[in-house]
Amino acid sequence: MRRREFVKAGVGGAALAAAAGGTAQAEEGRAPADTGADSVPRVLEEAAPAGRGTVRPGIGVDYVAVEPESGGAAEVRFATGEGLTPWRPVRVEGGRDDKPATAALAAAPRGCTGYEVRCEGGVARSTALNVTDGPRVRIGGRRTGGLRTDMGAAGAQDLAYLTRAGWGADESLRFDDSGEEVWPTAYYPVQTITVHHTATELSGDYAADVRGIYHYHAVTQNWGDIGYHLLIDPDGRVYEGRYSGGDGLPVFAEPPSPGSAESVTAGHVYLMNSGNIGICVMGDFTGAMPTDAAVDSLVTVLRLLCERTGVPPNSEVEYVNPVNGESSVQMGVTRHRDWMATECPGDTFAAAFDEAVRPRLEGGYA
Incomplete structure (x- = not known):
């Protein structure tokens, strides 16, 4: 929106x-x-299409919001100058009375250049957030x-x-x-x-x-x-x-x-x-x-x-x-x-x- x-x-x-x-x-x-x-700074976001592989956003990555396609468990790992971090779980929790949470938030490490997502039931949607570089x-x-x-x-x-x-x-x-x-x-x-x-x-x-x-x-x-x-x-x-x-x-x-x-x-x-x-x-x-x-x-x-x-x-x-x-x-x-x-x-x-x-x-x- x-x-x-x-x-x-x-x-x-x-x-x-x-x-x-x-x-x-x-x-x-x-x-x-x-x-x-x-x-x-205004928060910037960049959504990635569903799919596997490393996502390389055109904005710096401070956080990644992961939305599992099936609503199941998901994991994310980040690409840095020193290689890929270990996989870490992300948890979909909470919600408004009329809107359950559909995504989970993961913080990226310093120097992050990209990320990968995997989850039960196949592909997941994801969005990179940058809280430092916006206008x-x-x-x-x-x-x-x-x-x-x-x-x-x-x-x-x-x-x-x-x-x-x-x-x-x-x-x-x-x-x-x-x-x-x-x-x-x-x-x-x-x-x-x-x-x-x-x-x-x-x-x-x-x-x-x-x-x-x-x-x-x-x-x-x-x-x-x-x-x-x-x-x-x-x-x-x-x-x-x-x-x-x-x-x-x-x-x-x-x-x-x-x-x-x-x-x-x-x-x-x-x-x-x-x-x-x-x-x-x-x-x-x-x-x-x-x-x-x-x-x-x-x-x-x-x-x-x-x-x-x-x-x-x-x-x-x-x-x-x-x-x-x-x-x-x-x-x-x-x-x-x-x-x-x-x-x-x-x-x-x-x-x-x-x-x-x-x-x-x-x-x-x-």
Whole structure:
């Protein structure tokens, strides 16, 4: 789908600071809010015809989106100056309530000159993404915000986050040629919170990684936006995800309070998204744990969200999707794999979740 060639200025804002009863500010004294304009590279993409053999895109390759023809398992390997990398699996996971994921994303190594794809059932479609070399897109709006707990002066914590403008969201990707939103916002009472991983390696430029995921969800998958509400990088930095309105408040349309909090519907657990907040820890945790900084930020974000929405983190809730009627009994805070057959958020992290995260969701912050 072609997208309109305009950029709608991001609003971002002091978000959950106001939602949590704190001061609406952006890490005052440490990371002051910047409402000036900046620019980021527009993401380039180049689709490859179905078939075997090495694909040599005419653009640099930062990521490859692989769409298995049969929907089965797929693998990708990359060509570099030192030869071909080992085959690595890619996993098709997640989706909007009305659109399942059909492709998986793999990060290319530095110096990548091409790639190969193989999958069960034959050929696969693939798309190369370049997040570094495209023409510059001007991004305006507040770049940072502060998440604040509501535990009183002694226990309160602030957690800085990057707004959509802060990580460089090209808001034009959310609109079609007629100027209509591809994925209009809708809000439903919060029932549960789900933890994910990106299942990809990271480049070190984490904002660029978020832009790649955004383009992959919004354009390559044709969802119209990124599927996660919030993302967390290895340094513990939090990123605003799914667009939730122009009021500068991520996740919610208005300040939440227990029993009445409504979150914007995102796309992270297929069929089970409305009223389900999705938090994604960036990286692949199949064979490794997230960094301590990422886990600490995840705990703080989960505690904050549970505190402000009334979701009981370690008690069962009966989730019912208010849009399609799909239901499931889950803990208030869940892992993606608790909902369906998936490895997300990675075998190693998933195995450690009950020990590394869940006990810290009750009582004070660590």
